[in-house]
Amino acid sequence: xxxxxxxxxxxxxxxxxxxxxxxxxxxxxxxxxxxxxxxxxxxxxxxxxxxxxxxxxxxxxxxxxxxxxxxxxxxxxxxxxxxxxxxxxxxxxxxxxxxxxxxxxxxxxxxxxxxxxxxxxxxxxxxxxxxxxxxxxxxxxxxxxxxxxxxxxxxxxxxxxxxxxxxxxxxxxxxxxxxxxxxxxxxxxxxxxxxxxxxxxxxxxxxxxxxxxxxxxxxxxxxxxxxxxxxxxxxxxxxxxxxxxxxxxxxxxxxxxxxxxxxxxxxxxxxxxxxxxxxxxxxxxxxxxxxxxxxxxxxxxxxxxxxxxxxxxxxxxxxxxxxxxxxxxxxxxxxxxxxxxxxxxxxxxxxxxxxxxxxxxxxxxxxxxxxxxxxxxxxxxxxxxxxxxxxxxxxxxxxxxxxxxxxxxxxxxxxxxxxxxxxxxxxxxxxxxxxxxxxxxxxxxxxxxxxxxxxxxxxxxxxxxxxxxxxxxxxxxxxxxxxxxxxxxxxxxxxxxxxxxxxxxxxxxx
Amino acid sequence: xxxxxxxxxxxxxxxxxxxxxxxxxxxxxxxxxxxxxxxxxxxxxxxxxxxxxxxxxxxxxxxxxxxxxxxxxxxxxxxxxxxxxxxxxxxxxxxxxxxxxxxxxxxxxxxxxxxxxxxxxxxxxxxxxxxxxxxxxxxxxxxxxxxxxxxxxxxxxxxxxxxxxxxxxxxxxxxxxxxxxxxxxxxxxxxxxxxxxxxxxxxxxxxxxxxxxxxxxxxxxxxxxxxxxxxxxxxxxxxxxxxxxxxxxxxxxxxxxxxxxxxxxxxxxxxxxxxxxxxxxxxxxxxxxxxxxxxxxxxxxxxxxxxxxxxxxxxxxxxxxxxxxxxxxxxxxxxxxxxxxxxxxxxxxxxxxx
Numbered sequence: 111x112x113x114x115x116x117x118x119x120x121x122x123x124x125x126x127x128x129x130x131x132x133x134x135x136x137x138x139x140x141x142x143x144x145x146x147x148x149x150x151x152x153x154x155x156x157x158x159x160x161x162x163x164x165x166x167x168x169x170x171x172x173x174x175x176x177x178x179x180x181x182x183x184x185x186x187x188x189x190x191x192x193x194x195x196x197x198x199x200x201x202x203x204x205x206x207x208x209x210x211x212x213x214x215x216x217x218x219x220x221x222x223x224x225x226x227x228x229x230x231x232x233x234x235x236x237x238x239x240x241x242x243x244x245x246x247x248x249x250x251x252x253x254x255x256x257x258x259x260x261x262x263x264x265x266x267x268x269x270x271x272x273x274x275x276x277x278x279x280x281x282x283x284x285x286x287x288x289x290x291x292x293x294x295x296x297x298x299x300x301x302x303x304x305x306x307x308x309x310x311x312x313x314x315x316x317x318x319x320x321x322x323x324x325x326x327x328x329x330x331x332x333x334x335x336x337x338x339x340x341x342x343x344x345x346x347x348x349x350x351x352x353x354x355x356x357x358x359x360x361x362x363x364x365x366x367x368x369x370x371x372x373x374x375x376x377x378x379x380x381x382x383x384x385x386x387x388x389x390x391x392x393x394x395x396x397x398x399x400x401x402x403x404x405x406x407x408x409x410x411x412x413x414x415x416x417x418x419x420x421x422x423x424x425x426x427x428x429x430x431x432x433x434x435x436x437x438x439x440x441x442x443x444x445x446x447x448x449x450x451x452x453x454x455x456x457x458x459x460x461x462x463x464x465x466x467x468x469x470x471x472x473x474x475x476x477x478x479x480x481x482x483x484x485x486x487x488x489x490x491x492x493x494x495x496x497x498x499x500x501x502x503x504x505x506x507x508x509x510x511x512x513x514x515x516x517x518x519x520x521x522x523x524x525x526x527x528x529x530x531x532x533x534x535x536x537x538x539x540x541x542x543x544x545x546x547x548x549x550x551x552x553x554x555x556x557x558x559x560x561x562x563x564x565x566x567x568x569x570x571x572x573x574x575x576x577x578x579x580x581x582x583x584x585x586x587x588x589x590x591x592x593x594x595x596x597x598x599x600x601x602x603x604x605x606x607x608x609x610x611x612x613x614x615x616x617x618x619x620x
Numbered sequence: 621x622x623x624x625x626x627x628x629x630x631x632x633x634x635x636x637x638x639x640x641x642x643x644x645x646x647x648x649x650x651x652x653x654x655x656x657x658x659x660x661x662x663x664x665x666x667x668x669x670x671x672x673x674x675x676x677x678x679x680x681x682x683x684x685x686x687x688x689x690x691x692x693x694x695x696x697x698x699x700x701x702x703x704x705x706x707x708x709x710x711x712x713x714x715x716x717x718x719x720x721x722x723x724x725x726x727x728x729x730x731x732x733x734x735x736x737x738x739x740x741x742x743x744x745x746x747x748x749x750x751x752x753x754x755x756x757x758x759x760x761x762x763x764x765x766x767x768x769x770x771x772x773x774x775x776x777x778x779x780x781x782x783x784x785x786x787x788x789x790x791x792x793x794x795x796x797x798x799x800x801x802x803x804x805x806x807x808x809x810x811x812x813x814x815x816x817x818x819x820x821x822x823x824x825x826x827x828x829x830x831x832x833x834x835x836x837x838x839x840x841x842x843x844x845x846x847x848x849x850x851x852x853x854x855x856x857x858x859x860x861x862x863x864x865x866x867x868x869x870x871x872x873x874x875x876x877x878x879x880x881x882x883x884x885x886x887x888x889x890x891x892x893x894x895x896x897x898x899x900x901x902x903x904x905x906x907x908x909x910x911x912x913x914x915x916x917x918x919x920x921x922x923x924x925x926x927x928x929x930x931x932x933x934x935x936x937x938x939x940x941x942x943x944x945x946x947x948x949x950x951x952x953x954x955x956x957x958x959x960x961x962x963x964x965x966x967x968x969x970x971x972x973x974x
Contacts, residue, residue: 120827121858122818125961130815130822161812161920161939165819199940201919206938238933476719513721541721542660545687545953 132273133166134242134560135233137226139217139257140249141171141182145279147189150248153552155190158206159199162557166241168209168233172226174216182212195550217253223264230266240272244560247278254278255295262299277306277559280371281362282573286581293570302570306559311372312566313551313558316510319540320379320481321388323508323516330506331384333485335460340503341612343467343482344376347474347620349426351599352448356439364450365418365587368470370580371568374401376510377466380481381456390565394572401575403458412586415454417595417606418447421473424599431473431599445592448472451607454579465612473599475620479510482618493529501531514548515539626711633703636730636746643726643747646710650724656716660723663955664754665689666744666773668765671698671731677759683945687952689755693747694729695740697762701733704743740768748772755803755955763792770799775955780806780846781897789846790970797963803954805947806847807962809898813914814854816921816937817902820912830859832907835885839901839915842890845873846969847898852877852886853969854961863971875972882907886972896944 123129136154138146157163171182187207190198211229215222234240245261247254258276261267268274278296283289296305311317324330333339346368352359359367378397385392407415422433434440434448449471456466487503505519515538522534558566568576597604602620611617627650629642650657669677674696681692709727716722728747736743748754757777758766766776776796783789789806796802821830836855838848849866856863856877861884866875873888894900894916901915909928914921920939926932942950 120818120822121830122814122821124858125959126811126815126818127957128815130819132823158938159940161815161937163938165816165923165937166935167938199919202938202940205919205936237935238931478719512719539658539721542658542690542723543662545662545689545956547686 128160128162129561131162131164131557131561132242133237133239134164134244135168135170135230136244136246136556136560137170137172137230138246138248139172139253140247141212142173142175142185143248145248146171147185148193149550149552150246150556151186151189152194153550153556155194155198155203155206156196156550156553157557159196159202162553163206164242164560166237166239167206168211168241169206170226170229171210171212172217172222173212173214176214177212179210179212183207183210186210217249217256218260220260220264223260223266227264227266234272240269242273242275242560243269244275244277246556246559247276249279251279251281251283251292254292258296258299267299267304273304273562274300275304275306275559275562276300277308277556279308280310281366282307282371282568283577284362284366285584286574286577289573289577293574297570303562303564305567305570306555306564307568307570307573308555309371309375309568310551310555311375312568313553313555314510315548316514316540317376317379318566319514320376320508321393324379325384336462336464338485339464340484340486341465341467341615342377342380342484343469343618344373344380344480345468345482345618345620346373346470346479347477347603348472349474349477349600351421351426351431351473352434352437352440354439356437359448360440360444360446363418363446364448364470364472365580365583369450369452369468370576373468373470374576374579375568376481377454377456377468380483381461381466383460388565390563390567393565394569398569398572398575399458400456401572401579403456403461404454404579405457406578407582407586409582409586409589412583415452415610416583416586417449417451417604417610418587419449419471419595419597419604419606420444420446420593421448421471421599422596424473424601426473426600433596433599434473443592445587445590445594447587447594449474449597449603449607451603451610452583453610453612465615467611467615467617469603469607469617471597471603475600475602477512478620480618481508481510482506483508493531502533513539513541515541625715626709628707628709630705630707632705634706635704636743639706639708639728639730640746643708643710643728646708647724647726650710650712654716654722656718656720656722657712657724658721659710660688660690660725661749661752663689663952664691664693664748664752665777665952665955666693666695666748666754666756666769668695668697668756668758668760668762668769670760671696671701673760674729680759680945680948683943684949684952685946687949688725689952690723690752691726691747691749692728693744694727695744696729696731697733697765698731699734701731702735703733704736705731737765737768740765741772744769745772753956755952756800766796770796773800775801775803777803777951777955778805780804780850781843783846786846786849786969787973790849790966790973793966794970797966801955801958802962802966803951804850804962804966805951806844806897807850807959807965808947808950808954809844809847810851810854811950812921812939813851813899813902816914816923817855817904819937820923829906829908829910831880832882833859833879833884833904834882834907835887835903835905837887837889837903838899839889839891839894840899841894841897842892844894844897844899845888845890848873848888849969849972850965851899851902852888852972853967854965856968856971857961857964861968863968866972866974868974873974877972 382396451469485504756773780789840848861877866873877884891900903913
């Protein structure tokens with residue numbers, strides 16, 4: 111008969127804000143890339159500055175570029191100085207860089223992984239204990255399966271007496287078939303519990319706050335259903351163009367870049383049922399239920415529920431700006447959308463019949479990410495509408511950026527002798543009510559991955575459920591020749607977006 | 621760092637109502653100036669300071685980084701003063717651009733005299749923002765003032781190191797805990813050490829060793845014995861030790877705790893070389909012969925471990941020093957949080973104080 115030894119709780123962790131993280135060696139594939147320079151390295155420095163990194167921590171950069179370890183360290187230092195949210199402490203920075211190594215080579219080269227294994231074993235030997243290993247795939251997506259397979263082939267997917275985890279950046283596939291194939295490749299090598307698929311929106315405090323807002327306040331949940339809610343609009347608008355990202359963006363587009371992942375996650379946070387508890391599996395189970403309740407359109411249905419467009423020339427920030435097709439690096443005659451809008455329905459008891467409108471675009475009037483929940487109008491307005499200034503149904507707006515907050519639009523009487531009503535806003539701004547600043551999403555996500563907490567990462571079935579919704583749209587659009595409708599840069603987006611609205615609905619002004 | 625801009629009001633021989641009205645008007649004026657100005661509403665803080673040292677306190681508060689109270693009420697005390705004079709400032713982080721937000725923080729300095737001490741509550745009460753947590757800080761002592769203002773506040777910030785006698789410091793903090801949450805900077809100085817001990821003993825095999833500790837030695841700044849006692853108190857309360865008073869001998873405090881399996885030798889040593897308040901080093905030994913030593917050093921805590929077989933390892937646990945300004949800022953931030961381990965640690969520290 112076997113006995114299971116109960117591991118005692120650590121009595122020293124109670125009350126601490128920073129929980130222990132096991133000693134870890136982190137390997138970044140794509141270590142010289144833009145994400146590593148702008149986000150990952152500064153995040154690691156800030157964690158070190160705050161004393162939040164594991165007590166034993168090593169970093170290995172892997173990239174195709176041939177260079178010496180000292181040159182790579184110098185690049186790390188330069189990136190941290192340029193992009194860290196705080197000025198580096200010289201001693202901490204030096205301490206961090208001391209534990210940085212570099213392995214050059216192509217990702218399909220077996221010798222790279224042999225060298226990597228040697229470096230990681232060396233860390234273990236030097237430390238005198240088996241360190242956890244985390245492999246961060248910050249490369250172009252076509253290398254994800256190549257790296258994962260090579261890690262497995264070299265036996266780097268497991269380690270005796272230590273945890274091994276793989277962190278995979280977006281995009282997780284560019285279609286349902288690709289995502290499913292990538293899942294198969296990854297899960298051929300790793301267990302799902304070892305896999306951490308990044309959707310950096312989930313690392314944002316603002317997104318996590320949505321769950322607190324819904325489930326820590328009793329006043330909203332009774333209204334949070336088809337009986338009281340008329341429609342929900344989720345907007346992710348940017349005022350900038352594609353900048354220097356044409357190489358990526360022109361093969362991606364607004365649907366893949368924002369809607370398939372980030373915006374569907376926002377939808378899940380709005381529409382999910384309260385989980386039994388906030389463990390990773392319970393939260394993700396509830397999100398998957400929402401995604402599975404969304405009807406995936408047929409090819410014939412796509413034009414009725416999805417709209418795409420490209421920005422044309424216009425004005426932004428007081429300057430003339432080029433249209434998408436004139437941007438450097440964009441393919442001639444490209445039919446990649448810079449604006450996408452969808453109307454989705456969540457076919458379950460709570461949400462049946464409530465349209466969820468999603469729109470994302472570049473070069474729109476301003477930068478804003480928000481969720482607007484419009485309640486149904488009151489059944490009978492006892493006041494004469496005459497003279498009232500646009501009485502509207504109540505609207506609850508959760509703003510994620512730039513000013514995180516919640517506003518509730520109410521009807522209120524204009525001071526005076528007559529009962530004239532106009533909408534007013536009751537506003538709450540997160541920035542006014544907390545002393546602490548939100549940490550960068552990547553700081554939180556890197557820590558959670560090293561700690562083995564998958565709550566803020568996307569599960570395999572979640573990714574595939576997201577693609578099941580978007581894949582028919584991608585396919586239908588790919589089969590439809592251009593040119594795409596154009597909208598003026600700096601505008602509210604294309605007028606065609608109105609075509610998917612249910613009668614009586616309108617888009618909120620951006 | 622964005623430029624700040626201030627709106628200022630001042631008056632002599634004024635009243636709390638007039639000050640409060642002036643604050644409201646300043647806020648309305650600033651909002652009218654730019655709709656992007658929004659008053660911060662996180663925390664009230666009342667600082668009761670001796671006027672002669674108010675400049676030093678102002679400098680300390682300026683150094684707290686982003687952890688400014690949203691409304692700071694400084695009661696500047698000069699015994700001979702007869703009238704209330706006041707100066708209110710509504711400062712913004714900068715001028716917000718369209719669609720942006722700029723926080724407004726309010727500072728009120730009220731000059732008061734001895735004759736006002738009996739009415740302090742009625743002076744301070746109209747000045748705090750309703751429904752916000754209020755933190756009280758009296759860095760120059762004045763325990764009677766703290767007691768007078770307790771009905772108005774939910775948290776008290778103190779630094780037990782400021783009390784000459786640890787026994788008095790512990791008694792003072794325990795008394796305050798009956799009416800308010802206490803944030804003790806002496807406790808916060810132990811945070812990195814507590815975090816690192818929790819980490820070091822987190823692996824399963826190390827957790828078992830926690831209950832086999834045989835000795836704890838703490839090196840501390842000569843004025844910071846209280847921080848060392850709080851750390852011992854924390855270990856004792858978390859690990860279920862029974863404690864006895866320490867004995868002073870040639871600058872060292874020594875004593876014994878009783879654990880579940882064995883006694884634990886305790887030693888607190890003052891380290892004159894330590895320049896800043898807080899702890900300088902920490903050493904733990906277990907029955908198996910494991911020894912873990914942590915020392916304050918550049919870039920973080922330097923760790924040295926010798927295992928039962930005599931194998932030795934040394935490394936640095938990275939982390940930047942927060943400095944005294946950072947500790948004060950952390951104290952302000954902690955007023956909005958609750959650390960359930962402080963009160964038991966304080967109670968346990970009370971058992972070892974000589």
